[in-house]
Amino acid sequence: DAGVTQSPTHLIKTRGQQVTLRCSPKSGHDTVSWYQQALGQGPQFIFQYYEEEERQRGNFPDRFSGHQFPNYSSELNVNALLLGDSALYLCASSSPGIADTQYFGPGTRLTVL
């Protein structure tokens, strides 16, 4: 039973560039959530996708956007990168039930220079 997978593992970009991170949910899950974790902090909720639509959104600017595909995989896009976007980006998947546990992938470490 495959767990949540994310790619790439690490990424280095420069300020102003754009980046796309990818996530495949755990088998049987159709809801994907994205979190940003700065060094030494807890993860912060970015947004959640279900049925190819953004269902919930945290307090992040419009530079952060996402997409969910028919196979439930998801992408996180960040435009006009800032130094402060350097973080571990975590993807979590769950069933659509509102109380279902979210299971996390290994994350993508983004460094913005």
Added chain:
Amino acid sequence: AQKVTQAQTEISVVEKEDVTLDCVYETRDTTYYLFWYKQPPSGELVFLIRRNSFDEQNEISGRYSWNFQKSTSSFNFTITASQVVDSAVYFCALSEVNYGNNRLAFGKGNQVVVIP
């Protein structure tokens, strides 16, 4: 707004000692879920336990146990007879389910260091 506080930042224990992690939460909702996740150096968040707001029964699962007290808004987690493999950052998280909101709000985490 939901809020989770984990007061201790780093806790060091000698192997085989017990370690208890404190978590205090704030919510206005009557229906919510509380979680503990473990984050080893690899970075992946590993789900450990979940409790809903209507079930205050405390349980033990292997070397893990938790103490949920709604009256004090606390959800503490204990590792019994710690092992070196328990060294990690532990996060407490809250999910409110009213109004279709199940996003997780995390505390800042507790760095647990188990010394052999």
